Amino acid sequence: MYLLGYDIGSSSVKASLVDAQSGKCVSSAFYPKSEAAIMAVKPGWAEQDPSSWWDNLKLATSAVLSGSGADPKDIKAIGISYQMHGLVCVDRNLNVLRPSIIWCDSRAVPYGQKAFDTIGHEKCLSHLLNSPGNFTASKLAWVKENEPELYARIYKIMLPGDYIAMKLSGEVCTTVSGLSEGMLWDFAEDAPAQLLLDYYGFDKDLIPEIRPTFAEQGRVSEAAAAELGLAAGIPITYRAGDQPNNALSLNVFNPGEIASTAGTSGVVYGVLGDVNYDPKSRVNTFAHVNHTSDQTRLGVLLCINGTGILNSWMKRNVAPEGISYSDMNDLAALAPIGSAGVSILPFGNGAERMLENKEVGSSIHGVNFNVHSKAHLLRAAQEGIVFSFKYGIEVMEQMGMNVSKIHAGHANMFLSPIFRETLAGVTGAVIDLYDTDGSVGAAKGAGIGAGIYKDNTEAFSTLAKLAVIEPANESQYAEAYELWKSRLPQL
Numbered sequence: 003m004y005l006l007g008y009d010i011g012s013s014s015v016k017a018s019l020v021d022a023q024s025g026k027c028v029s030s031a032f033y034p035k036s037e038a039a040i041m042a043v044k045p046g047w048a049e050q051d052p053s054s055w056w057d058n059l060k061l062a063t064s065a066v067l068s069g070s071g072a073d074p075k076d077i078k079a080i081g082i083s084y085q086m087h088g089l090v091c092v093d094r095n096l097n098v099l100r101p102s103i104i105w106c107d108s109r110a111v112p113y114g115q116k117a118f119d120t121i122g123h124e125k126c127l128s129h130l131l132n133s134p135g136n137f138t139a140s141k142l143a144w145v146k147e148n149e150p151e152l153y154a155r156i157y158k159i160m161l162p163g164d165y166i167a168m169k170l171s172g173e174v175c176t177t178v179s180g181l182s183e184g185m186l187w188d189f190a191e192d193a194p195a196q197l198l199l200d201y202y203g204f205d206k207d208l209i210p211e212i213r214p215t216f217a218e219q220g221r222v223s224e225a226a227a228a229e230l231g232l233a234a235g236i237p238i239t240y241r242a243g244d245q246p247n248n249a250l251s252l253n254v255f256n257p258g259e260i261a262s263t264a265g266t267s268g269v270v271y272g273v274l275g276d277v278n279y280d281p282k283s284r285v286n287t288f289a290h291v292n293h294t295s296d297q298t299r300l301g302v303l304l305c306i307n308g309t310g311i312l313n314s315w316m317k318r319n320v321a322p323e324g325i326s327y328s329d330m331n332d333l334a335a336l337a338p339i340g341s342a343g344v345s346i347l348p349f350g351n352g353a354e355r356m357l358e359n360k361e362v363g364s365s366i367h368g369v370n371f372n373v374h375s376k377a378h379l380l381r382a383a384q385e386g387i388v389f390s391f392k393y394g395i396e397v398m399e400q401m402g403m404n405v406s407k408i409h410a411g412h413a414n415m416f417l418s419p420i421f422r423e424t425l426a427g428v429t430g431a432v433i434d435l436y437d438t439d440g441s442v443g444a445a446k447g448a449g450i451g452a453g454i455y456k457d458n459t460e461a462f463s464t465l466a467k468l469a470v471i472e473p474a475n476e477s478q479y480a481e482a483y484e485l486w487k488s489r490l491p492q493l
Contacts, residue, residue, distance in 0.1 A: 004028070004077045005454070006066075006236075007445030010055050010084040010162050011244065012104055013037045017062035018441035019070050022078065022454055025464030027442050029072070031065035033058040041101060046108040049101035052090050052165050059166065063230045074233040079240075080170065080222070081448030083440045084163030086183050086243035089141040094157040096168060100149070103141045104162075110140035114185075117143075117201055123283075129190045129197060131182075131279040131287035131300070138184030139195075143202045158210050163241045170238055171220025174210045181209065182289040183243050189277050192295055215291050216240055216451035239451030242291045244440060245271050246301050250291050251443025252409035252436055253462040255299070260395070260408045260431070264415035267351070268309030268387065270394050274300040278401045284356045285397055291447070292458075302401065304394040307351040308364060309387045310415050315350075316383045320376060331418045334380035339427075339475055340482035341378045343368040345489050346386035356394045360491070367489045381420060388424040389486045395429060408433045412468045426471045427479035433471040 003023065009016040016032040038058070041049040067074065087105040092098055103109070114134040118126050126133055134140050138161065146153045160168065161180045168174050181187040181194060186209060188195040194209055213219050219238045227234040242250065249261035249271050257275030262268070277298055279287055290301040313327075321330045349357065350364030366379070395405055408425065412435045415421045426433050446461045455461035 003454070004072055005079050005081065005445040005449045006077050007081045007441040007443065007448065008059060008062075008083065008166065009244065009247075009439070009441040009444060010059070010082065010166055012040065012050065012085045012106070015055055015058035015062050016439070016441040017059065017066045018439070018445055019066045019072060019077070020442055020445040022449055025446070025462075029066045029070035030441060031062045031069065033061040033065075040104070040106075048104050048107035050104055052098050052102050052162070055162065055166065056169050060230055063232065067231055074231060077232065077236055078454060079448035079452035080236055080238045081240035081444035081446070081451070082163045082166050082238065083242060083244050083247035083444040084161065084166065086161070086245060087137050088162045089138050089145070090160040090162060090165040091145065091152070091156045092158055092160065092168070092174070093155050096157075096172070096174065098165075099152055099155055100145070102162060102165075103144070107141065108136055110144045111136045113143040114140035117198065121197060121201055125197070127279045127281065127283065129188045130185050130195060131189055131277070132185060133283050134185045134198060139186050139198055139202065139204075142204065146202065146204075156208060159208050160210060161243070163243070164210060167219055167238050167241055170222050170226050172223045172225070173220040175213045175219055176210045177215045177241060178212060179215050179242055179246060179289040179291060179293065181212070187289065215242060216447065218451070237452060238448075240444065240447035242444075242447065243288070245269060245303055246288065246291050247440055247443050247447065249273070249301060250447055250458070251438045251440055252411065253458060253465055254409050255290075255292050255458050257299075258404045258406040260405055262391070262408050262410045264309050264387065264421070265413075266309070266311045266314075268306040268391060268415075270304040270306075270391055270398070272302045272395075272398050272403050272405065274298075274302050274398075274401060274403050276402055280397055280401055282358055284358060285394070302398050302403065304356055304397065306356065306390050306394060307354055308348040309390065311351050312346070312348040312364065312383050312387060313415065316380055320379050322376070327417070330380055331420055333377050334384060334420055336377040337375075337381040339478040340485070341382035341385060342373060343370075343485070344374055344378045344382040345486040346379070346382045347490065348383070348386045348390050356397060362491050384415075384418060384420045385424050385482060386486060387415065388421060388428060389483050391425060392428045392483055393487065405429060405431050407431055410435055411439070412437055422471045423474065424479060426473045427475050428483050430473050430476060432473070434467055435469040435471070437466040437468055
């Protein structure tokens with residue numbers, strides 16, 4: 003018995019086939035092999051043709067089936083993870099009306115800001131938990147104003163994951179979690195966000211039928227089965243945006259648990275058990291995968307632009323030429339905790355949301371030419387990245403989140419012992435490192451939604467834990483963090 007998971011990213015579409023009993027991935031594939039194209043007709047725009055996601059999904063499905071030798075009839079459920087905040091518009095025949103405006107498109111920023119100011123900051127935050135910002139609803143407002151004839155033909159709006167589910171099943175539906183990431187869910191009213199629909203002049207009927215995150219959301223149609231080589235009738239039983247799904251993949255479901263990634267940029271995604279928001283809107287708050295009317299589970303998302311990109315810059319410009327990341331970590335380890343007073347601010351990759359959209363830049367502080375070496379700079383870079391995570395976690399704590407455990411994939415910056423030990427030491431949280439990915443998580447989410455697993459504990463009982471990092475040297479890390487924080491510009 004197998005579960006099939008799809009991860010619809012902006013760079014590729016990945017499929018993974020998971021053995022439901024063992025929890026192991028038996029085959030995976032992604033397409034295209036080079037990064038998918040993003041259309042930018044004007045500066046700041048970013049669009050993709052949804053049909054390209056479907057074409058790549060077909061290729062990935064074929065590769066997974068041939069690679070595993072599995073009988074399609076043995077696939078019992080399908081789960082979908084997808085790039086968040088995108089907009090897909092279809093007509094009554096379910097034909098796509100225009101390219102999808104995807105997550106990194108910034109054209110809707112002024113529309114969201116105007117809505118935020120007009121409706122009122124307090125009212126938006128208390129109902130939507132965020133500014134309308136550059137999210138899906140604001141992208142639709144741009145379409146309404148700039149493409150009125152096309153807007154008049156829209157039957158339903160969808161997120162990228164909703165589109166894939168529609169292609170698989172022929173049915174149009176969405177989820178509360180999906181609506182919340184588009185700013186179309188009102189947490190105070192526990193209903194679609196009428197205050198924003200009214201402000202933008204959207205008909206409520208544009209929103210598809212709402213179904214639970216873990217439940218049947220359609221079945222593979224005969225037509226889709228013929229295209230994909232799958233058996234007709236397989237239920238689609240889970241879908242979620244990529245960040246909530248990444249948290250699910252790491253078995254993050256409970257208040258106080260955090261999922262973290264640290265690649266070029268960094269993400270901290272924590273679960274909050276009460277409805278709350280940051281009054282300065284430094285984080286995004288959405289319905290987590292297990293949020294219901296009876297059980298508040300919010301995903302609080304912090305994104306930091308300047309994380310791993312600083313470490314790679316140090317490798318190119320400071321570390322000895324040709325050195326590996328592993329050797330660079332060994333060199334950095336020669337310096338003491340706190341890097342003997344050297345602090346590096348990692349914010350050299352644009353404006354930072356958690357710094358109230360200020361562009362403070364990266365900077366190096368406290369260097370003594372007679373004392374400090376490459377080792378101190380390399381360690382200070384990693385500590386600076388971790389301290390930026392800690393700064394963001396403090397925002398979450400101000401919202402009522404008690405951080406106790408951090409779950410992370412064994413990849414990117416989490417491969418570094420210095421990074422891991424600093425993060426555990428400065429936060430006081432235990433770090434669990436796992437071997438998983440988004441498409442495997444989506445497959446297991448489908449298993450929960452189909453009732454194959456009774457809950458997340460059973461679904462992730464086979465999740466391979468590679469390492470546990472306990473907090474140590476907390477006072478030393480705290481002292482270094484306070485020095486680092488004192489060197490932040492006054493915001």
